[in-house]
Amino acid sequence: MKSLSIPFSKANILDSDLNKVKKAILSGWLTHGPNNKKFEDIFKKFTRTKFSTTVSNCTAGLHLACLALGLKKGDEVIVPAMTHTATAHAVEFTGAKVVFADVDKLNGNILVNEIKKKYTNKTRCVIVVHMAGYPCDMMEIQKFCNKKRIKIIEDCAHALGSSYRNRHVGNFGICGVFSFYPTKQITSGEGGMVISNNNNFIKKIKSLKAFGINTPPQLRKKQGLYDVECLGYNYRMTEFQAALAIGQLQRYKSNLRIRQKNALLYIKEFKKIFKVRYQAFNKSNSYFIFQLFFINKYIRDKILLKFKKKNIGASIHYATPVPFLKYYKRKYRISNKLFPNSRDYSDKVISLPVHPYLTRKMIKLISLEIKKNI
Numbered sequence: 298m299k300s301l302s303i304p305f306s307k308a309n310i311l312d313s314d315l316n317k318v319k320k321a322i323l324s325g326w327l328t329h330g331p332n333n334k335k336f337e338d339i340f341k342k343f344t345r346t347k348f349s350t351t352v353s354n355c356t357a358g359l360h361l362a363c364l365a366l367g368l369k370k371g372d373e374v375i376v377p378a379m380t381h382t383a384t385a386h387a388v389e390f391t392g393a394k395v396v397f398a399d400v401d402k403l404n405g406n407i408l409v410n411e412i413k414k415k416y417t418n419k420t421r422c423v424i425v426v427h428m429a430g431y432p433c434d435m436m437e438i439q440k441f442c443n444k445k446r447i448k449i450i451e452d453c454a455h456a457l458g459s460s461y462r463n464r465h466v467g468n469f470g471i472c473g474v475f476s477f478y479p480t481k482q483i484t485s486g487e488g489g490m491v492i493s494n495n496n497n498f499i500k501k502i503k504s505l506k507a508f509g510i511n512t513p514p515q516l517r518k519k520q521g522l523y524d525v526e527c528l529g530y531n532y533r534m535t536e537f538q539a540a541l542a543i544g545q546l547q548r549y550k551s552n553l554r555i556r557q558k559n560a561l562l563y564i565k566e567f568k569k570i571f572k573v574r575y576q577a578f579n580k581s582n583s584y585f586i587f588q589l590f591f592i593n594k595y596i597r598d599k600i601l602l603k604f605k606k607k608n609i610g611a612s613i614h615y616a617t618p619v620p621f622l623k624y625y626k627r628k629y630r631i632s633n634k635l636f637p638n639s640r641d642y643s644d645k646v647i648s649l650p651v652h653p654y655l656t657r658k659m660i661k662l663i664s665l666e667i668k669k670n671i
Contacts, residue, residue, distance in 0.1 A: 301662060305610025306480040307654040309545050309552055317540040324536070329513050332539035337490070339546050344465040344473070346492040348499040351534035352506055355454045355476035355489040359387035359424070361532060362450045362472050362491060365501040368393040372421040377407040378618040378639040380426040384452050385619050393421070395629070397620045402638045403590070404428060404576055405614075405646075409437040416441075422448045427456035427466050429614060429648070430583035431576065435461045435469040450474065455614075457482045458553040458583030467492045472502075477538075482552060482585060483545035485538035506532040555653040556584040559660060563587045563649065566664035572596075572671045586614065586648040591671065594644040600670050601647065609663055612648045 321332055337349045352358040368374065370392035376385050379400040388395045398411035405428035412423055423442055425433045433451075442449050449470030453459070457475055459466045467473020472495075477488035493499045504511065509529030545552075560578060567573050567589065574590040576582075591597045597613075604611045618639035620631040649663060 301659065302608040303610055303650065303655070303659045303663065304652075305612055305648075305650050307652050308479060308484045309548060309653055310484075310541070311544065314541055314544040317543060318537045321537040321540040327536050328533055330536040330539075332536045332543065333534055336534075336539040336543050336546070339543060340475075340490050340492065343546060343549070344467055344492055346465070346468055346473075347494045348496055349490055349492045350499055350503050350506065351539060352474075352489040352491055352502075353532045353534055354487045355452075355474055355478070356383040356387060357506070357530070357532035358474035358489040358491045358502075359383060359450065359452060360390050361502045361505050361530070362474060363387050363391045363393070363422070364505055365498055366422060366448055366450075366471065368421060371419065373417060373419040375407075375412055375415050375420060375423045376619070377405075377424075377426050377428075378620050378636040379405045379428065379615065379642055380452065380619055381454065381615060382619050382622060383454075384424055384426055385625065388424070394419075395625070396420070397618075397625075397629075397631075397636065399636045399638045400428070400642065402641055403574065404431045405588075405642055406431060406433045407438075408638075409434060409441060412438065413441060416445060416447075420445070420447050422450060424450045424452055425470070426452040426454070427459055429588055430455045430459045430585040431579065432456070432459050432461040432466050432581055435466075439469055454478075454481070455585040456583055457585075458549065458556075460581045468494060471495060471498055477542055482556070482583060483542055483549060485534065485542040488534050488538050488542065505529045552653045553583060555655075556651045557582075559651040559655055560584045560587050562657060562660045563589075563651075563664065566660065567667075570668060570671070573667070584651045586612075587651045588614070589647050589649060589667070590642075590645045591647070592645070596671055597645055597647050600667055603666055603670055607666065609666065610650055611663075613643070613646060614648045616643055618643055 368391040372393040374388045378397040451470045451473040453467045453473045454476035472493040475490045477485040509525045509527040
């Protein structure tokens with residue numbers, strides 16, 4: 298009998314979404330069109346923010362945010378050691394210096410005390426990451442950053458649907474940047490969104506993402522007539538990508554409820570298992586993934602190998618803290634003794650699926666396999 302294959306992620310794409318994509322392609326209007334505008338408008342409403350703009354991916358959005366702040370050589374930006382390398386890359390692209398800060402052992406989020414410790418008179422910005430959808434302590438972070446007059450960029454790649462004190466994440470800093478990579482809660486293949494409550498900031502992002510051109514095609518009084526006001530990039534989202542994401546976002550509240558329900562099922566399975574740790578259920582968490590922590594790396598890696606043999610999807614977010622990746626380790630001469638919490642986190646964590654196509658039976662099979670091997 299063939300064993301049940303359990304995917305790590307599965308996009309909530311319906312025939313109606315594919316029809317929107319087809320319609321966008323057949324329209325002949327593949328960029329700068331109505332689907333991007335509609336997606337931006339729906340996203341603004343969902344996150345209860347004032348302004349938004351689509352971008353080609355989350356990394357591009359983070360890069361644009363750093364550029365819009367005017368970051369340059371000589372500036373410093375504090376970034377959590379536990380994140381995707383894209384968070385640090387966005388700073389590096391500007392010539393500014395990345396300053397890594399350690400994270401909480403259980404939720405993986407940047408520690409306020411670490412921000413205070415790493416702050417200097419060169420610090421221009423802090424990038425916070427809402428790891429795995431768990432919201433950072435934005436009140437304390439805002440309090441310190443406002444006092445020191447430094448900006449906050451929120452990396453919300455994992456956090457569509459996450460909130461802090463009843464406000465959607467991404468609304469606490471100068472901007473929030475979201476990802477629509479295939480494993481995320483909604484997808485456009487590649488793609489991202491920048492939100493802000495600062496109109497001038499979003500205007501800068503919109504110009505920078507489209508070559509620095511001052512007038513988009515639909516607003517030009519004469520075809521082909523425009524000016525270039527700054528050195529910009531080509532970081533735009535296509536019309537058919539936006540069309541693919543619109544329906545998923547419109548259905549996302551239902552998707553989010555299932556993710557939270559699945560997280561509760563995992564918690565029920567492991568409630569009396571003392572050889573694993575996990576975060577208490579948090580209704581403000583969008584549950585991009587469900588994370589378990591084991592006693593050591595050996596047990597975690599053994600389980601990952603068992604999963605691979607049985608076609609059970611799982612991953613690690615992230616197996617190597619960014620400061621220990623070769624580029625950053627060499628450039629900043631990072632000692633192996635630094636960032637103990639991040640090292641502990643990366644050695645013991647496993648990311649389990651929570652997507653809406655996961656069944657109760659699948660969760661029981663995943664949980665049973667873990668219990669057998671710890």
